[in-house]
Amino acid sequence: MGRYVARRLLQMIPVFIGTTLLIFLMVYALPGDPVRGLFGDKGASPQVIAQLRHEYGLDQPILVQYWHYMRDMILHADFGTQVASGRPVTDVLGSAFPVTLRLAAVAFAIEIVLGIALGIVSGLRAGRATDTGILLVTLLLISIPVFVLGFILQLVFADQLHWTDPSVNDPTNYGQLVMPGFVLATASLAYVTRLTRTSISENLRADYIRTAVAKGLPRRRVIGVHVMRNSLIPVVTYLGTDIGALMGGAVVTERIFNIHGIGGTIADAITRREGTTLVGLVTILVLVYLLASLLVDLLYAVLDPRIRYA
Amino acid sequence: MTIIEEVSVPSPRDGDGGPLLEVRDLHVEFHTREGVVRAVNGVNYSVSAGETLAVLGESGSGKSVTAQAIMGILDMPPAKIPQGEIRFRGQDMLQMSGEERRKIRGRRIAMIFQDALSSLNPVLSVGYQLGEMFRVHHGMSKKDAKAKAIELMDRVKIPAAAARVNDYPHQFSGGMRQRIMIAMALALEPELIIADEPTTALDVTVQAQVMDLLAELQREYNMGLILITHDLGVVADVADKIAVMYAGRIVETAPVHELYKRPAHPYTRGLLDSIPRLDQKGQELYAIKGLPPNLLRIPTGCAFNPRCPKAQDICRTDVPALLPVTEQDGGELPGRASACHFWKETLHG
Numbered sequence: 154m155g156r157y158v159a160r161r162l163l164q165m166i167p168v169f170i171g172t173t174l175l176i177f178l179m180v181y182a183l184p185g186d187p188v189r190g191l192f193g194d195k196g197a198s199p200q201v202i203a204q205l206r207h208e209y210g211l212d213q214p215i216l217v218q219y220w221h222y223m224r225d226m227i228l229h230a231d232f233g234t235q236v237a238s239g240r241p242v243t244d245v246l247g248s249a250f251p252v253t254l255r256l257a258a259v260a261f262a263i264e265i266v267l268g269i270a271l272g273i274v275s276g277l278r279a280g281r282a283t284d285t286g287i288l289l290v291t292l293l294l295i296s297i298p299v300f301v302l303g304f305i306l307q308l309v310f311a312d313q314l315h316w317t318d319p320s321v322n323d324p325t326n327y328g329q330l331v332m333p334g335f336v337l338a339t340a341s342l343a344y345v346t347r348l349t350r351t352s353i354s355e356n357l358r359a360d361y362i363r364t365a366v367a368k369g370l371p372r373r374r375v376i377g378v379h380v381m382r383n384s385l386i387p388v389v390t391y392l393g394t395d396i397g398a399l400m401g402g403a404v405v406t407e408r409i410f411n412i413h414g415i416g417g418t419i420a421d422a423i424t425r426r427e428g429t430t431l432v433g434l435v436t437i438l439v440l441v442y443l444l445a446s447l448l449v450d451l452l453y454a455v456l457d458p459r460i461r462y463a
Numbered sequence: 464m465t466i467i468e469e470v471s472v473p474s475p476r477d478g479d480g481g482p483l484l485e486v487r488d489l490h491v492e493f494h495t496r497e498g499v500v501r502a503v504n505g506v507n508y509s510v511s512a513g514e515t516l517a518v519l520g521e522s523g524s525g526k527s528v529t530a531q532a533i534m535g536i537l538d539m540p541p542a543k544i545p546q547g548e549i550r551f552r553g554q555d556m557l558q559m560s561g562e563e564r565r566k567i568r569g570r571r572i573a574m575i576f577q578d579a580l581s582s583l584n585p586v587l588s589v590g591y592q593l594g595e596m597f598r599v600h601h602g603m604s605k606k607d608a609k610a611k612a613i614e615l616m617d618r619v620k621i622p623a624a625a626a627r628v629n630d631y632p633h634q635f636s637g638g639m640r641q642r643i644m645i646a647m648a649l650a651l652e653p654e655l656i657i658a659d660e661p662t663t664a665l666d667v668t669v670q671a672q673v674m675d676l677l678a679e680l681q682r683e684y685n686m687g688l689i690l691i692t693h694d695l696g697v698v699a700d701v702a703d704k705i706a707v708m709y710a711g712r713i714v715e716t717a718p719v720h721e722l723y724k725r726p727a728h729p730y731t732r733g734l735l736d737s738i739p740r741l742d743q744k745g746q747e748l749y750a751i752k753g754l755p756p757n758l759l760r761i762p763t764g765c766a767f768n769p770r771c772p773k774a775q776d777i778c779r780t781d782v783p784a785l786l787p788v789t790e791q792d793g794g795e796l797p798g799r800a801s802a803c804h805f806w807k808e809t810l811h812g
Contacts, residue, residue, distance in 0.1 A: 369569030
């Protein structure tokens with residue numbers, strides 16, 4: 154187990170180097186650069202631009218830039234400076250990250266509670282009206298684009314019913330985060346529901362469930378202990394990989410609800426060709442992704458004793 | 464102070480002298496998209512305490528469905544029991560509430576399934592699954608239940624029970640897993656055990672061990688045992704009487720050794736003839752011609768008629784009733800019955 158974790162952590166190093174390099178190269182391949190972006194349409198004298206490019210190290214070959222970037226990041230925890238604002242990237246991360254983390258946490262909670270609950274109800278009544286209804290709703294949730302759903306909810310719950318604010322002005326207020334959290338969670342929620350449903354209705358037909366019934370166990374024990382333990386294994390896998398997706402995929406949701414999290418920052422960084430900011434943000438997301446999947450793999454062994462780590 | 468004389472209170476194990484379990488005219492059908500599958504079409508049998516009834520038949524003969532109807536573990540729907548009685552100690556279980564039946568399941572009637580690997584929950588330790596019986600039915604604490612589980616594993620001769628109680632089903636060999644199934648069925652010392660092909664998934668040497676263990680425990684607890692199998696070899700050693708099933712009906716019943724000596728139904732004869740024998744080594748093995756009947760369209764008359772070497776016109780029109788058979792001189796043959804229009808020819812011919 155310890156060796157397994159150590160090996161998995163070591164495997165993260167090449168993944169880490171690979172992703173950062175890839176993003177660095179991709180930003181470099183895009184036309185335009187952050188210094189020109191600073192001046193917009195006005196244009197500036199080539200001397201000034203050359204001067205600034207030299208200051209930010211943008212006149213050096215890309216691999217040298219990458220080398221300096223990595224050296225500063227690993228040795229000094231220095232993620233560079235944002236050209237547009239002049240703020241250190243760590244600063245930008247520090248303000249955007251907690252906001253997205255809170256939003257993702259709210260979405261994740263909604264996804265787990267609602268998704269699994271609906272999946273159980275649906276799975277236990279597979280083939281009947283309730284099940285068909287839930288499947289229809291999940292299909293709808295998967296097909297509606299996030300921005301459409303976001304606007305509809307804003308219109309109904311904020312403008313008409315006044316239950317909540319249309320946009321988030323205080324990202325530490327969890328009450329305001331419920332609606333954006335739900336919007337962010339919708340697609341995943343629908344998948345969790347369907348996954349749980351299939352898993353449960355399949356396990357209900359398993360031989361060991363027949364045994365559990367033959368043992369004279371009450372129905373709630375048959376379902377709660379014997380069906381659930383086995384049914385949640387695939388759901389946990391999905392949930393684990395979804396943590397990263399929720400954090401990185403919040404771009405649209407954050408825009409709709411005016412949340413200044415990672416999503417918006419990434420979008421800005423791309424339009425401004427801010428390579429350093431982008432790499433820093435994505436690096437953190439990649440790490441979150443890797444750690445979450447490691448966590449899921451470890452959780453697997455707890456849920457399913459047949460899985461052993463060597 | 465008076466000393467109360469010891470009165471012999473009839474323990475539930477003694478019953479009223481009648482059979483422990485009596486199945487009367489049981490019908491089970493499955494409503495599927497293709498139509499109504501008539502899996503059981505009027506089965507009658509009974510088992511007394513301490514007795515072993517072997518129910519013999521090929522796949523689809525309705526032997527397992529009958530057992531599941533007795534246990535009350537059929538999924539209804541699609542299954543339906545339109546007719547019949549299942550009397551346990553004289554009480555018709557089909558009239559009981561779901562909760563009443565649940566309390567009988569596992570505690571008074573227990574079942575052993577064929578494939579222990581898929582019949583045990585893969586993600587719960589065997590100790591947990593055994594202990595669950597005591598926790599649910601007797602409200603025992605987790606700790607006491609585990610102690611009981613170890614005791615049970617010892618009882619069914621699993622080596623190093625205390626060390627293995629926290630192991631999971633996949634960590635045991637096939638024979639040991641089947642012992643755990645048996646232990647689970649025995650946990651609350653039920654009055655009746657239904658074993659549905661308990662040795663089919665095991666190799667031959669282990670089969671004998673498991674059957675011996677089951678027979679030994681049955682004697683010790685004086686349980687009734689319904690042994691469902693298609694293996695005539697397993698039956699001969701342990702059963703008291705046999706019921707042969709075909710297409711959802713019982714076609715012959717007999718005390719075990721008489722059936723082997725003189726079958727009274729052409730189907731039974733066919734089954735016996737298809738056992739490989741050492742003195743016929745090298746010769747082609749006999750097989751009953753044709754295929755088992757499609758339960759959606761059971762042949763009219765005797766369901767066996769398309770495959771029967773003795774079939775006459777009457778076999779294609781009239782369903783033969785299961786009736787007692789006698790010696791040629793009219794002498795009684797207790798416990799014997801056959802559902803064949805030509806039982807005389809088959810038995811005495």
